[in-house]
Amino acid sequence: MNKKGHVLNAVLLSVGLGYLLEPATELTDVLVTLETMVMIGVPVTLGALFPDVDTAFGKHRKTLHNLPVLAAFFFFPAAFGNLEYVWIGILTHYVLDVAGSRRGIALFYPLSSTEYGLPFGVTVSSSRATIVTVLVTIVEVALAAVVILEVPQWGLEVGRQAMGI
Numbered sequence: 001m002n003k004k005g006h007v008l009n010a011v012l013l014s015v016g017l018g019y020l021l022e023p024a025t026e027l028t029d030v031l032v033t034l035e036t037m038v039m040i041g042v043p044v045t046l047g048a049l050f051p052d053v054d055t056a057f058g059k060h061r062k063t064l065h066n067l068p069v070l071a072a073f074f075f076f077p078a079a080f081g082n083l084e085y086v087w088i089g090i091l092t093h094y095v096l097d098v099a100g101s102r103r104g105i106a107l108f109y110p111l112s113s114t115e116y117g118l119p120f121g122v123t124v125s126s127s128r129a130t131i132v133t134v135l136v137t138i139v140e141v142a143l144a145a146v147v148i149l150e151v152p153q154w155g156l157e158v159g160r161q162a163m164g165i
């Protein structure tokens, strides 16, 4: 996927995540929802642009397109107290590169240079690239909704049962 696709994906995903985390039910809450979208949207978009830095440094779709890089950004906030949400941008970049191309990415680099993609991936230059990007984003927001809205309830339920209340 090209930069335009990655930015579109990151911005739409952040709008979805912002709404899921701070859903405005009344007009007075709209500003808080918009603020959350910006708070998430900037780091997510920067994260979504980062993996393709390996077009200039290292091997493209390998050096910065792997699980160790994702893990590093995932644990960075806990270790250093900044760069929250950047990992979401990195993750969604990987998803789009896997779904949005036939070539795929080297998930286990530097252990293995094998690139993993979907056989029905749509090529970067395809006229369908934008619609694929939007569809991938919708699926991502739906999965995020399940995690954000359902997992806490499920955890609470399991906790309740464990404590017998």
Ligand SMILES: [Zn+2]
Residues within 6 Å of the ligand: 001, 051, 052, 061, 065, 093, 097
């Ligand atoms: Zn990429």
